[in-house]
Structure formats: C-alpha cells, structure tokens
Amino acid sequence: MIIFDFVPMWTLLLGLAVFFYVLLDGFDLGVGILYNFVGTTADRNLLMNSIAPIWDGNETWLVLGGLGLLAAFPLAFAIILPAVYFPILVMLLALIFRGVAFEFRFRDVEHRTFWDHAFGYGSAIATFAQGIVLGAFIQGFQVDGRHFSGSSFDCFTPFSLFTGIALLFGYSLLGSGWLILKTEGALQEGARRRARFCFLGTLAAVGIVSLWTPLVDHDIAQRWFSWPNIAFLSPVPVLTALFGILEWRAIRNAKAEFTPFVYAMLLFSLSYLGIAISLFPMIVPHHYSLWQAASSPDTQIFLGVGTLFLLPVILVYTGWSYWVFRGKVRADTGYH
C-alpha cells in the first residue's frame, strides 16, 4: 500500500505551522504582556494598533497547528491534549478574552479598564499556559497503550512552571523587539529598556532550562553529551551565544530599529531547533515516534493535496499584509 513515506513532509509542515505560531503570535502576545506596563491610554492605543491588523492571522496558526497535529499524528493529539487539559483550557479562555478585547475595548468605553486587563492579563496568562504545555511536553507523559493515563494535574511541575515563566520573558523579548521596530520616541525608548530586561531574563531562562532538561531527562542527556553528537550539536549553543551578543548590542544601539526583532526571532528559532533535535523522532516523548503516531497514508495524501495548494496562498497573503502595514504605527494614521 505504502508507495511513499509522507511522514517527513507532514513533520515539516506541522513543524513550520507550530514555528510560525510561536514566532508570530509570540510577538503579539509579547506586546500584550508589555501592555500591562505601559501607563497612558495613548501609548496603550499605539501598542494595540501595532498588532491589531495582524494578530488574528497570527492566531490562526494555532488552529492550523492543532488540526495539523490531529490530521498528521492523531495518536499524539489524543495523548498530549488530555495530558495538558488545564493549560489548554486556560490558554483558550485567555485567548478568547484577549481576542474580543481588541474590538470591545474601544467600543465599550465605560468598561475600558476591564478590557484593558482582559487584554494585558489575557496575553500573559495565555503565554504562561503555553509555556506549561511546552515544559510538560519536554518532560513527557504517563502513557498506557494508546492513551494518557496520568492525572490532569500532572502537567504542573516545577519544571513546567519554570518554562511558563521562561516563555513570558521570551515572548516579551519578541514583543519589545516588535515595538522597537514599530514605534518611535519615548515609547521606543521604553521598549528598549524593557527589551534589555526581557533579554537578560530570556537568556537566564534558556540557560537554566538547558541545564535542567538533561537533569530531568536521561535520554536527552545521553543524546546531547555522547560522542560524536556533542560535536554535531555544538553549533546550537555556540550560535545561541553569538546571536545573544548581537541581540544585546542591537538593543543598546539607539540606531538599530530592525535588528533587535530579527535577532530575537533567531534566538527563538535556535531554541525551537534545540527542542526538535532533542526529541526527534519522538512526538510523544519516550513512547511514540512520528511514524508510530502517524495517520494513514491515505489521510496524509488526501489532506496533503489541498494543503500544498492552499498553504502558499496563505503565506503570500500573510507576507503581503505585513508589507501593507509596514512602517511606524502612529496615532493618527488610518485608524478611525
């Protein structure tokens, strides 16, 4: 029956969808987190305006990622989602609040403070919940046959709570990079100040997670530190250090407006790559590989045809909408 192995293609597609989600919604959630620390209504309007045209497009990658996991690796979907029941719930509820706040905040002036909080806290809570999902995923789940057999509260561990905090710093770094790019004057100054703080936080978090991971996971320690892997994998930490230095310099250089965002994205890419390298080819760590969890080849072909046709359209449009909204966001342009 199997004439061709579609698992690598779907691994790549799903990996890209999740990666796009983390980068894109990452920075707009980050802007939402920073929103809590911006005082005036005018500045808050600017922050919101800087992501208003593109946030819903960014969030759609979450749906595509979730459905992609169901379609390509259903066994993983059926094990992982119950295992992170509450973080997923909290994330969804926070995203609902945050999403409607874009519309409701300016229409419902009487309750603006409420919607301000919905947006700011919603962004932070959604991020924290996603960080817990990440940490729980790296740690792995208790599995019996084809289902998760632990408790819905297993996912709350010191490690996963820490990755939750780490992601708060990480998304805020992306968000402040975006704000350095999109704003000017005092607001940009503030973004640089916060970027410095978030960068140090992110760096510390990445360092601690990198030390902690091999301690909680023997397989990963084995993979990282055995010869010759250690030689092949060494570029990841080396490049991370390099981009870290470049990011720090870009944040401190008052003329650099684009590079703080770029280097922040590169740091994220490397962390993402690092996790992928550590877990591959497992999609349910310790239990099921990508091939074991894959849907039937017929399913992968049937969906693959349409996806390969529609995905370029989506990517081109996404790129175009970012192009349309390029340049600084200002209070007086086009928002009425």
Place this chain on the structure above:
Amino acid sequence: MTLDPLVLSRLQFAWVVAWHILLPALTVGLASYIALLEGIWFFTGKEIWFRISGFWTRIFAVAFGMGVVSGVVMPFQFGTNWSRFSDATANIISPMLAYEGLTAFTLEAGFLGVMLFGRHLVPRWAHFASAALVATGTLFSTFWILVTNSWMQTPGGYRIVNGIFYPTSWSEIVFSASFPYRFMHTVAGFYVTTGFVVLGVSAALLWKGKSREEARLMLSMTLWLLTALVPLQIFLGDLQGLNTLHHQPAKLAAIEAHWDRESRAPLTLFAIPDQQAETNRNAIEVPLLGSLILTHDINGVVPGLKDFPRGDRAPVIIPFFAFRIMVGIGLLMLALVVVGLGLRLRRKLYNTNWFLRALMWATPLGFIGVVAGWTTTETGRQPWTVYGVMRTAQSVTPSLTGFDVLLSLAGYIAVYCIMFPTGLWFVLRIVRAGVSAEEATPIEAGRPSAPVKPVPAP
C-alpha cells in the same frame, strides 16, 4: 450524585457548540445576504443598497469575530475531552476539519479585509466580488463541518482495523448518505434565521421611525425571500426526515417517541416519554398521521424503539421535545410569512403595529430553531458518536475525572456568559444607531481601515 466525566464532557461540548453555532447561523446567512445586496447595488447603482449592505456588514464584523474566537475552542475539545474518538476516527474526520480551517483561513486572509475595511477604497466590482467570495467561503466552511457531522451520523467508506477507522473511499466519506439533505436543511435554516433577524431589525427601525426608507426595503425584500425559503425549508426538513427513517431508524423512533413498530402509526403531538416503562404518558395523538408524514404512505411502517436493545436507544425525551420545538418554530415562521403576505396584498405591511411588534419578537426564533434542530440530530444519534459503530461512552478521554470537567465547564460557562451578552449588546447598539450611521464614537484603537490602504513608511 457522583460527577461523571462523560456526562459533564457532553454538557461541555453542548455548551460550547450551542453558543458557537449561533454565530455561523447568522454569519453564513448574512454573508450571502450582503453579497446579494452588493450585487443589486453593483447592477442598479442605487446607493440605498450600499447603505443597507454597510449596515449589515458592521453587524457581520462583530458576529464573525466572535465566531472565530468561539470556533478556536472547538477543535481542541476533540483532543481534551474526546481523545479516544480522535484517536479512532482521525484518519477519516481530520482532513475535513483541517480543510475547514484552511478554507476559513484563506477566506479570512483573502477577502474579509476588503469586505470589512475597503468599502470606499476599492472599485465597486472588487467589493462585490469580495462579498461574494466571503459568502462562498462561509458555505465551504459549513460544507466541511457538515461533511464531518454527516459521516458521524451515517458513516460510510471506511474499514476498521484494531479499533481504528481507515478510509476506503473518500467520495463515500464526503458524500455520506445523510450529507446532501443535512447540508441543504442546515444552510436553508441559517438563511431563514438570518431572514428573521433582518425582519426583526427592519420592524424595530420602522417602529422607532428610524431609517424608514431602508427599513421598508429590507422588510419587503426579505419577506419575499422568506416566502420562498420557509416553505422550501419545511420541504427540505421533510426530506431529511425520510433520510433519517431510512438510515437511522432508531433515531427516528426516538424523535417520535415511538415504542412499537407498526403500520398506520399515529402522530404524537405531545407526550411525556417514559424511557423505563417504554411508553408515553399524557399522549396527544392524531391517528394515521405518523405513517403519512414519516413515510408518505398511510400504511407505511414506522420503526419502534423496542426494535432496538435498551442500550442502543437515545434519551428519548430530549430529541422528542427538541424536534417539536424546531417544527413548532417552523410552523410559526410559516404563519408569520403568510400573514405578512396578506398584509402586503392589503398594502398595510409597513404600518400594522401588531405585526411589526410580532416580527420584533420573532427575531431570535431562527436561533432557537437551529439549536433545537442541532439538539435533535445530536442527541438522536446517541448513544453513538459514530452511529451504530462507536459509542459515546467509548469516545471520552479516559484520564479525565468528573472534577476536571466540572472545573473546565465552569470556566467556559463563566467566560461565555460575559462574552456573548457583550457581543449582543454591541449588535444592538449598531442597530439602534440606524442604517446610515457611521461609527458613533471616534475609534482610537482596534481594527484599522486597511489592508487596502497602505501606511506609508516614513
């Protein structure tokens, strides 16, 4: 009472889907209505059509946004609460759900922006085309969701190996036995729902003496549309009933609270079905009408619940009453349309106060009908998720405790109780502002008017 994760998971799914379905019920209909208005505007050039389409586009924007955020919740339900169902059926249903997501994304990415924000920025034909494509996109989304649901009702084109479904024929999966009827009946239901919203809003505007010219036009046009749509919908509902009789006899028996298989069966108008005693109490029946309506033959045989083991029967009381609510609403709508037609012939359509009042009260009828219909078809399918093949009890996530689901259900209830009333309040405010009003207050933040208006780089 112990907390049962299965019962609570079903309640949770019912809660999130019942609220969510209200939004497509409106947006699918409104998208087509707006496309129609834009088409008339494009071909006649009369500005009034454009004003009306602008008014409904403002309402559409709020409903669509809420539809998206409440829709994001749905695919995750399959994983968190129905993991065994997902594991078993993903080979079949996941491409349908994914195609819905991709369609919605492409639609939203491509044309919604132009439709919502490009009213004065793109040529007429481009705006009309965008509206038409958004309408097409919403129908595609409906298509894929109902493909999934219909396959669960009347599964085909699969084989089962070690408890996992595998596709054998995509055409049999996509066009399963109940799909064409369910699709037509649902879309017509959405259109009728939207139609009654338009009628209610027009009546309210006439009542308040606002936007008279536009309100008359909307009322007149929509009443004509409904004169065709409501009878059509009743006809399509009858077709779906015949389809259910043929493919899901146990469900039909539950809907009719019909216990014994018999020919020349009566129609039960009202009863209190007693699942334990296998009988109906306080029944009001019309002789022979059951066979006539259900089989179109006075001697037709109507299946009874006793044909099926007790464990394979739906909880009769729910589909029985939900179905009667739906049909009652259909008949009420028909009556309103007929009365409207009579008033029109006597040229009293726009100034008969009691009728305007009735139309205002009728605004939510379609939504109740849609939810009642959805309840009928979903609880009628019980105790199966995949009819006759996979049980609901075997579909739920095994690791969940009742407490887990109670917490999450409480969360969804709390959030939806804030979000949906707020959304409704905004829609009411748009209606109160009238057809020609632009946004009442200056907007400091939120959606900008682009993507068709680039912000120049400094």
